[in-house]
Amino acid sequence: MRDGALTAKLWAGLIWVVIGFFIVNVFGLIAAVVVNSFATRWLGTWLPAGFTLQWYGSAWSEFQLDSVLIVTVEVVFAVVAISLLVGVPAAYALARRDFRFKRAILLLFVLPLLVPPMTYGIPLATVLYRLHLAGTIVGVILANLVPAVPFVVLVVTPFVEQIDPRLEAAARVFGAGTFRLFFHVLVPLLTPGILAAGLLVLVRTIAMFELTFLTAGPDSQTLVVALYYSVFAAGIRAGQSVDAMAVIYMATTLVWLLIALRFVNPTQLVTRVKE
Amino acid sequence: MSSAASIQRKTVDVTALLVAPGVGLVLLLFLYPFLYGFLLSFSAHEGVGLRNYVKFFSTPFLSQTIATTLWISFPATVVNIGLALPIAFATRRHRLQRLLTAILVVPITLGTVLIAEGLLLYLGPQGWLNRFLLVTHLSTSAIHLTHNYWGVFLSLVVSGFPFAYLLLLSYLTGIDPVLPQAAATLGASPWRQFIHIYLPLLVPGLAIAFCLSFVQAFSVFPSAVLLGAPAGPTRVISIAAYQAAFEDYDYPMASAIAMIMAGVQLLVVVLILAIRVLFYRGPTVGPKG
Numbered sequence: 001m002r003d004g005a006l007t008a009k010l011w012a013g014l015i016w017v018v019i020g021f022f023i024v025n026v027f028g029l030i031a032a033v034v035v036n037s038f039a040t041r042w043l044g045t046w047l048p049a050g051f052t053l054q055w056y057g058s059a060w061s062e063f064q065l066d067s068v069l070i071v072t073v074e075v076v077f078a079v080v081a082i083s084l085l086v087g088v089p090a091a092y093a094l095a096r097r098d099f100r101f102k103r104a105i106l107l108l109f110v111l112p113l114l115v116p117p118m119t120y121g122i123p124l125a126t127v128l129y130r131l132h133l134a135g136t137i138v139g140v141i142l143a144n145l146v147p148a149v150p151f152v153v154l155v156v157t158p159f160v161e162q163i164d165p166r167l168e169a170a171a172r173v174f175g176a177g178t179f180r181l182f183f184h185v186l187v188p189l190l191t192p193g194i195l196a197a198g199l200l201v202l203v204r205t206i207a208m209f210e211l212t213f214l215t216a217g218p219d220s221q222t223l224v225v226a227l228y229y230s231v232f233a234a235g236i237r238a239g240q241s242v243d244a245m246a247v248i249y250m251a252t253t254l255v256w257l258l259i260a261l262r263f264v265n266p267t268q269l270v271t272r273v274k275e
Numbered sequence: 276m277s278s279a280a281s282i283q284r285k286t287v288d289v290t291a292l293l294v295a296p297g298v299g300l301v302l303l304l305f306l307y308p309f310l311y312g313f314l315l316s317f318s319a320h321e322g323v324g325l326r327n328y329v330k331f332f333s334t335p336f337l338s339q340t341i342a343t344t345l346w347i348s349f350p351a352t353v354v355n356i357g358l359a360l361p362i363a364f365a366t367r368r369h370r371l372q373r374l375l376t377a378i379l380v381v382p383i384t385l386g387t388v389l390i391a392e393g394l395l396l397y398l399g400p401q402g403w404l405n406r407f408l409l410v411t412h413l414s415t416s417a418i419h420l421t422h423n424y425w426g427v428f429l430s431l432v433v434s435g436f437p438f439a440y441l442l443l444l445s446y447l448t449g450i451d452p453v454l455p456q457a458a459a460t461l462g463a464s465p466w467r468q469f470i471h472i473y474l475p476l477l478v479p480g481l482a483i484a485f486c487l488s489f490v491q492a493f494s495v496f497p498s499a500v501l502l503g504a505p506a507g508p509t510r511v512i513s514i515a516a517y518q519a520a521f522e523d524y525d526y527p528m529a530s531a532i533a534m535i536m537a538g539v540q541l542l543v544v545v546l547i548l549a550i551r552v553l554f555y556r557g558p559t560v561g562p563k564g
Contacts, residue, residue: 015361022358022436026378029398032397033389033396089293089297090293093291093293097291111305112305115537115540116493122516122533123315123530124308126312142304150301207386210497224386224389228501232500250385257384261377266377267441
């Protein structure tokens with residue numbers, strides 16, 4: 001019995017050592033980027049020779065961050081707004097009604113979340129190029145809607161299922177039309193679900209590299225794609241100004257992640273597939 | 276009653292129609308491009324046929340990308356699931372679990388581009404890891420972990436392990452605690468509870484988590500370019516598809532590579548699910564009563 005307790009303790013200890021090791025390394029790679037972005041010169045020492053803010057200014061002008069940020073904000077908010085407008089009613093219909101082809105429709109909504117963006121992104125980009133939409137901000141928004149709409153549907157459906165249908169029936173009995181039923185009964189009750197879905201789509205869209213990369217032109221790059229190109233062309237620019245941009249990207253993402261984590265469970269960021 | 280039923284029927288149609296815009300969008304932007312790409316992959320400059328596929332499999336520079344990608348993505352998936360399973364099990368009811376999940380969600384949120392840039396600095400010859408290894412005399416010379424296989428592999432672990440952990444955690448917490456409690460009452464140790472109760476019940480979730488992790492790893496792109504050796508050892512299939520589309524402007528060939536990519540992913544998923552059928556199938560929730 002004592003032997004069992006000892007192995008259990010050793011096992012638990014080992015688990016936390018592995019977790020600690022992983023977190024220390026992730027923290028290390030993030031801290032390396034942050035430290036380098038403030039570094040004057042950093043060669044062969046633990047920390048840079050000195051610290052400066054100049055790289056943020058040069059990154060801002062070199063990478064035209066003002067226009068990149070405007071594009072990012074436009075894309076992200078368009079994707080959030082459209083995916084909520086399309087996804088929430090679909091989630092409502094799926095939660096409340098049974099109809100033909102419902103299983104096929106559910107599969108249709110799950111597939112874009114399971115197939116990696118790189119796989120369907122290339123045919124999608126081909127179609128968008130044929131339609132002369134690729135390279136424009138409209139094309140980037142359309143591409144990003146592909147995983148966003150199904151994501152909203154899957155996140156919001158359980159929230160709709162929790163609402164007692166009798167509340168809607170009661171509102172109907174008292175003469176509420178569809179419009180009033182929707183805005184005075186459903187939307188207030190669904191607010192937590194809509195908020196969660198919106199924030200998760202927002203965070204995922206800021207970080208969505210593949211689809212934006214495949215469909216963006218020079219004037220429609222979001223922050224993460226601009227970051228890729230600057231890392232790709234490392235050597236042309238100072239490493240520190242690339243990292244200054246990386247820190248700006250990180251700050252944008254993490255602020256929204258922190259806000260999102262107040263309202264959602266972290267596991268919701270990952271697709272959950274029911275058997 | 277009959278009037279209520281007729282009102283009901285009238286609203287049924289309208290409410291069900293709310294799903295239409297979403298379905299239309301996914302059909303137009305997901306299914307249609309996929310089918311379009313599928314058909315396009317059979318067209319070539321001189322007519323219709325399997326030419327693109329024949330070219331892919333007869334050109335080692337192209338066909339090797341399948342083996343290269345599997346050689347990175349399969350071990351990475353095994354490591355990620357192998358680490359995530361015991362860790363998710365050990366922390367499933369831990370008081371620090373919520374904090375841990377919040378920390379682990381950070382690398383997923385930051386995405387592969389930032390992880391690649393961070394690892395370039397962190398693992399590089401001047402990076403903190405090599406500095407630590409030299410100072411502690413764990414290594415006598417700097418070890419090369421960037422611009423090769425290991426850079427890509429490690430980036431897949433950094434982004435893939437948290438993903439696998441969060442997935443498995445949500446499956447584990449979905450198992451009714453009454454079942455292992457019953458086993459514990461009958462004297463089963465935590466280890467035996469895991470082997471005889473949790474593991475069989477977790478097989479479906481494990482299979483799905485493995486498939487999703489693998490499919491993600493197989494489509495690795497930014498870190499294979501930034502952190503690997505994209506001309507050689509880490510020339511993964513995504514790079515081949517990207518080059519066909521955006522450097523050669525050969526959209527039929529790019530579509531063919533995308534279809535082959537989807538085909539390999541599908542094959543592995545079918546294989547995993549076929550293995551999974553050999554195990555227990557049934558409810559993960561105990562009988563009520």
